[in-house]
Amino acid sequence: MTSATRSSSSRHAADAGPGTNEPRLSVEQVSYAHAPNPQQAPIFTLEATSFQAKAGEVVAILGPNASGKSTLLQIISGALQPLSGRVLLNGFVTHNLEPRIRGQRIAMVQQESQLLFPSKAWEFVMQGRRPYGKSLRFETEEDVVIAKNALAQVSAEHLSDRWMDQISGGEKQRVILARALAQQPLLLLLDEPTLHLDIGAQVDLLETLHRLARENRYSVVVVTHELNLVGEYADQVVLLQKGKCLRVGAPAAVYQRDLLEQVFQTQLSVEMGSNGRPRVIILPGSG
């Protein structure tokens, strides 16, 4: 382990508060309403939602399309201001953080990361160091070490000098994740990171997230549709439907056949694996 990662993990330990059981992320009765213009009735609402996450925990937000998953994630990130309630990260309201400080504490991996002009993978990862610099800065030796480390943590060192538009979707997703790691955040947010990935890359990504959360003491919140990957790797599940939070809890508690059938509008069965993790089997044609 290099000095850079060590300093990062010690920072996280210090930031975690007095006891390790203290929640790092606290989403408190957060609601939201979206209207195209103020005179009209809102076309989308998110009803009061609450959950907490400790350092090292992976929380998955699950739900069908248009259930408010991405909106909730944007509120957690501080980008959107909730209508009521608040989101606390180590006791600070995320929406009120100054942009640069927010960039040091919260990293977001978006659904799609478009590039206007091609850049090398290492240049992309280096962007994650931006919140630590003043307006115009040149990267330091430490930044280089941190960026290299971030690439190594997602097994993407070999991609360093490749162009971003010439690598596969799975490889690109790993580089994007590396940029988020280079931010050395406390909270890592991911909006459908498995979209456009093949099944092997999906498993690989969730496994990496699970490992990183444990190793780097991140709190991870991930929005996804992958029921089985969530069942396998998440510590908590937040189940949303049409802007309503139906259930919060461990996958084994939330994954109940009737509930999931009603939410996802399809017939399925839930089995418990030998490791105590639930598995969902979709039963096509029987609905």
Place this chain on the structure above:
Amino acid sequence: MRPLTLGRLLFQCAILGAILFCVMVLALKFGAVHVSLYGLGRDLLRVLMGKSTEISSQYNLILNLRLPRILLGVLVGASLSVAGTSFQALLRNPLADPYVLGVSHGAAVGAILALLLEPRLALSPEIASVFTPIGGFIGACVAITAVYFLGRREGRIDSNTLLLGGVITASLLSAIILILLTTMPSSNVRGMAYWLMGELSAVPSKALGWVLRVGFLLAAAVIYMTASDLNLLLSGEKEAMHLGVDVRRVRIVVYIAASALTGLAVAMSGSIGYVGLLVPHVMRMIFGSDHRILVPASAFGGAIALVMADTLARTIAAPSELPVGAITAIAGAPLFIYLLRRRLA
């Protein structure tokens, strides 16, 4: 992994500076009246040593006529090119530039209105001399604001809508320019038409020259301070925000600075097209898309390109002169089409 260092940045700027110097010397040499490089060097040295009286009248003419024009070309080329680089990053559109977006047209309308208003306002000479550039700046700001709102769909900038908005704005403003021109005394119209095509023959007065230089340096410095932010804005406003960029502030600051650059350039030399579009692209191919090097490289590149184009404009049909905007358009339009097609492919 080879991050940009201050040393490398300065080295690359020095090379570009040297090329610009050579181009300027050659531009001094070529023209309707031929001079030798030796005589030019000798007389330049004499000027530097304070012995201006010993200069032959032929060289005196060149230093008094060609040099200010070349210096204006440097300033205008650099302004347009830096403005283009900024617009491309802010609007996330590689085809954006002051001319395509109608910002140049807005500046032209502003400048013409200022010209028409000036005699009626009884301004003091100092204010009157900078009245046109201020009109240009305001026109540029209004145009970019209009185009920005036309290009927004559901709160996001949409590339195609934006370009369309720019084209529409430009054509509307062209019509307004025509109407304004018809209200002018006919003796002014040919000069105005030339000016609209873009030309560098109107050498600014001393006071105006200082306004231009200080304005350029200020606006370019402001844009350069946001270079790291512009790098992140390339991957989208949301992404930039999550990486600690104060997107609103950067957007406002850069829009104003880039509009100021466009306004100053257009007020001095009319709407010269394609410099702001083409040069940033070429520089991006050579130096990559890191704005910490791209912004200064575009400034040098724009200056080099415009001085070269103006030299051509002066010499190609000597003794008569072409508007430099015609040269940049003839060279630029094919490249624009090439880039557009490559993007669509």
